[in-house]
Amino acid sequence: MNYTENYKGVKIDVQSPNLDVSPEVQEEIRASINKLSRFTHDINALDVYFKSEGQGGTATTTIGMRVGIPGPDVFAEEKGENWIGMLKSVTDKNIRQIQKGK
Numbered sequence: 001m002n003y004t005e006n007y008k009g010v011k012i013d014v015q016s017p018n019l020d021v022s023p024e025v026q027e028e029i030r031a032s033i034n035k036l037s038r039f040t041h042d043i044n045a046l047d048v049y050f051k052s053e054g055q056g057g058t059a060t061t062t063i064g065m066r067v068g069i070p071g072p073d074v075f076a077e078e079k080g081e082n083w084i085g086m087l088k089s090v091t092d093k094n095i096r097q098i099q100k101g102k
Helices: 023-037 083-101
Strands: 002-007 010-015 045-053 060-068 074-080
Touching (some): 023 083
Parallel strands (some): 010 045
Antiparallel strands (some): 045 060, 060 074
16 A cells, blocks of 8 residues: 655655555654654655564564755664554654754
8 A cells, every 4th residue: 555645745655565554654754744844844754664574473663754854864663563653753863863963
């Protein structure tokens, strides 16, 4: 499932091959933009990549998030099992990178 939307002037591009992104996860992506916006007002785009490899107990899931801002973009990645928890983690990692760049 891939989709694009515009939220508060930010282009969201979600890529999740072979996975469905639940409405709760989509809402968490929007909440990530709200949180990131407190640290920079110049977000042009947010790209989120969901990846799942393997099956059963050996499956690994990864989220990558790129925040498009003036200058170098920031990117963070997280591995885990809980999509929403992982989204919160990559959002926090990107905020730390934005704060370092100021």
